[in-house]
Amino acid sequence: MKRLLVLLFYMHRFHKPILWTALACVAVFCFCFIVFFRGSDSKAVAVQPTIEMVAVAASTPSLPTTQRIPILVYHNIRTFLPHESVADKVYTVEPDVFRTQMQYLKDNGYTPVPMRAVSDLFEKGTALPEKPVVITLDDGWESQYTNALPVLKEFGFPATAYIYTVVIGHRRFLAWDQVREMQTQGIEIGGHTKTHAYLTRITDPAIFVDEIVESKRVTEEKIGTPITAFAYPFGLYSDAVVAAVKDAGYRTARTIRPGIVQTADALFTLHASLIQNDMKLFVAALERE
Ligand SMILES: [Zn+2]
Secondary structure, X not given: OHHHHHHHHHHHHHOHHHHHHHHHHHHHHHHHHHHHHHHHHHHHHHHOOOHHHHHHHHOOOOOOXXXXXXXXXXXXXXXXXXOOOHHXXXXXXXXHHHHHHHHHHHHOOOEEXXXXXXXXXXXXXXXXXXXXXXXXXXXOEHHHHHHHHHHHHHHOOOEEEEEOHHHOOOOXXXXXXXXXXXXXXXXXXXXXXXXXOOHHHOOOHHHHHHHHHHHHHHHHHHHOOOOOEEEOHHHOOOHHHHHHHHHXXXXXXXXXXXXXXXXXXXXXXXXXXXXXXXXXXXXXXXHOO
């Protein structure tokens, strides 16, 4: 240090220009050094995840691919008629049994959700409640209004009713006023074609459009809101039928293939269980694989 001071003294005394040039070089070097390393530091900070970035990543969950969601299929909710055939009884649940089944759902922690909640789950990641189940009512029978709706209201359960348009307003079927009232009471309305057609047998594209697209338009016009849930009449579908239902703007389509595990890549072939007037079969439909 002492030698350095001596050197600076002599430099100052005899070689002033050289001294000032050297000091200027040192100053420029220090300035460049500081600028370079401060720049590197700010770059390093930029690529490090901030607290905010970590929080955003945590709140954007990846979409689910599979979930257990039993879908229950009801038709008529009424007392059996005298001399009713066994085949007819398959599509009928008596009102007291229907009530017992709803009570079973409540007592066992199931939470009914409308079908649109299923598409919201797989498309948007909107979580479903614990033990979700979808109650569906097919074909627009008037007994669904007179016998099922009061029970569903009592339990506070939503449901999805699939109607085919040509029968609405006819004897033993719902009227459009009843369809609208069901909707205001928490029942989602879904499409089920115009005439309950065998869709896989249709070869005329115009009939295809009439059954799937036009029936959707008519229903939406009558109830005043878009419909997004579809059910295949007789549970029948093919690749062409699935494509037509997707093109019409539906977001889900329900089959009657038994099963309760629904997957994101099968929103147009959802599994479901036909519900009969039998508690053992009902419980089995909730618990099957
Ligand atoms: Zn049907």
